[in-house]
Amino acid sequence: MKYKVTQETELLNFLLEATSKKRNDLKKALKFNQVLVNGKSESYHAFLLHAGDEVELGKKSRQDLPFPILYEDKEIIVINKPSGLVSEQTMHNKSETAFMIVNGYLKKKKEKAYLVHRLDQDTSGVMMFVKNKKLYEELTHNWNDYVLERSYQAIVEGTIKKDGRIENYLSENKMQKVYVSNKKGKKAITNYHVLKNVKGYTLLDVFIETGRKNQIRVHMSSLGHPIAGDRKYGAQTNPIRRLALHANIFAFEHPFTHKTMTFKTEMPETFYKVTGKIKK
Structure with a gap:
């Protein structure tokens, strides 16, 4: 259903x-991502509309899923998970999950989803x-041997001038909050590259060598630069x-074909509300 905007709102x-x-x-x-503004997906509730804009509601992807499928073949499926969606159910969160949605989609084709990371x-x-289970077991048992890159973009509070590397140990308390600990914790390594400083914020490219729970969030908070919007870790x-x-x-690297497979997504449009245009 399409709607025409008559005044700023x-x-x-x-x-x-x-x-x-x-x-x-x-x-x-x-x-x-089921709302389009002038043909483009928009998820920010306070996005400013102007007279003449066209809003479309209920538009799903061509796969009839509530998020984009970036790639799919007979062995893997890659999605662009939206913020706010849980990867899988836990004891503390029983809401709808990315796994449930993907598995439901695959069941219609008599296929099954296996979760390899979160x-x-x-x-x-x-x-x-x-x-398939064979690929799932190979990847999960030898994850670090096959993963070549896991990169993120983050907006953190405050001004960071130089690139850096954080290497320490992380533990989790009974309240499910992760913190920097001694060597009894799990080793965690995060590298970051400064892209832009703007109005009290810094846009970073972040590259992780380990995949610990809340790793980037805890590491940036430990520097005194929590990720914007991350109240749990001090924002x-x-x-x-x-x-x-x-x-x-x-x-x-695909364990069986040994082919390098790389998947990329653009930075969310809402990030640009803080950063402005980014030079390539």
Whole structure:
């Protein structure tokens, strides 16, 4: 269904007035990229609309999924997970998950999904599933041998002038909060490259050598530069109403074909509201 904007207003407010849908339903549609503004997906609830803009609601991807499929073949499927969607169910979170949605999609084709890695609930970006148990077991048992690159883009609070590397140990307390610990914890290595400083924030390219829970979030917080929107680890601001962390590159060597496979996504549009244009 398409709607024409007649005056300046915010996206969610416009949808509440133009449709008969409930606020929670509209928020879910925004989260799962089912709202288009002038033909382009928009997930930010406060996105500013102008007279003449066209808003389309209920637009799903061609695969009839609430998020884009970046790649699919007979053995793997790669998605662009939206922020706010849990990777898999846990004891503390029983909501709908990326795994449930992908597995449901594959079941229609008499296929099955296996989860080989995770993204934090509020992190968006590249996430891969495999379709057979043999590949799943090989990847999960020898993950570090096959993964070539896991890169992220992050907006952190404060100004970081130089590139850096963080290498320490992480542990988790009973409240599920991860913290820097002694050598009894798990070793974690994060490298970061400064892309841009702007108005009290820094845009970073982040490259991880280990994949610990909340690793980037804890490491940046330990520097005194928490990721914007990350109240759990000390952020004071939330400029885009979500965690400003996006998994933009995932590359691995296929265990059986030995082919290098690389998957990339663009930085979310909402990030540009803070960073402005980025020079290539």
